[in-house]
Amino acid sequence: MPNLQFQCTYKSREGHAPNVNGWTYHHILPVRYYWSAAFILVKLLRLNQCRTAANPDLKIEFGDKNALDFLNDELDISNKDIKSICMSLHQNPNMGAEQQFNLALSGDLSSNEVIATAVAPLTGPRYGGFAGMKGSDQRSDDPGSRVEKKKPYSFNQNQWTHLQEVGKALERCMSKIATTSNGPYLCRVTASDARALLHHLRSLRACS
Numbered sequence: 001m002p003n004l005q006f007q008c009t010y011k012s013r014e015g016h017a018p019n020v021n022g023w024t025y026h027h028i029l030p031v032r033y034y035w036s037a038a039f040i041l042v043k044l045l046r047l048n049q050c051r052t053a054a055n056p057d058l059k060i061e062f063g064d065k066n067a068l069d070f071l072n073d074e075l076d077i078s079n080k081d082i083k084s085i086c087m088s089l090h091q092n093p094n095m096g097a098e099q100q101f102n103l104a105l106s107g108d109l110s111s112n113e114v115i116a117t118a119v120a121p122l123t124g125p126r127y128g129g130f131a132g133m134k135g136s137d138q139r140s141d142d143p144g145s146r147v148e149k150k151k152p153y154s155f156n157q158n159q160w161t162h163l164q165e166v167g168k169a170l171e172r173c174m175s176k177i178a179t180t181s182n183g184p185y186l187c188r189v190t191a192s193d194a195r196a197l198l199h200h201l202r203s204l205r206a207c208s
Contacts, residue, residue, distance in 0.1 A: 005063030011182035015123035020131035
């Protein structure tokens with residue numbers, strides 16, 4: 001089975017975040033992790049699309065001319081499922097957000113720029129952070145642009161575990177994402193990593 005390879009075109013940005021009643025929203029995983037997870041998911045949507053697309057250049061888009069073989073019975077995905085997981089990465093996944101996402105997806109998904117536009121707001125899931133004091137001024141243990149190292153006392157253990165696994169899956173796909181706050185990142189996705197990412201994001205979606 002082929003692996004997928006492409007550039008994940010993240011550029012440093014402020015993340016969207018849920019309202020936390022005047023507190024600061026702290027991302028357990030940095031903004032770039034949530035953004036990159038959504039980018040990979042939309043690339044899977046594009047790969048699904050390539051089954052019926054006219055002469056897609058799979059070598060350029062996915063690094064392997066046999067990339068469609070990546071989609072088999074062991075990788076349980078559907079467009080509806082992936083879109084739902086993506087929307088769970090939105091800070092407020094309401095009808096308007098879903099309509100904007102679907103509108104962005106109606107563009108040419110062979111273009112990484114179009115995908116980047118679609119996933120731009122998907123950086124602040126409700127399950128992906130916690131309310132707290134301002135980081136740089138009031139926290140002695142603020143991780144800055146790194147992953148949170150310690151689970152906040154009030155944070156759900158199940159969510160914490162799944163978020164750590166999402167982070168590990170992304171770091172296997174993109175070795176530089178842990179230490180480099182600005183992309184693009186060379187992304188290599190194995191079927192095992194895709195299954196892990198989907199499983200843990202589905203579990204987190206159920207928490208939102």
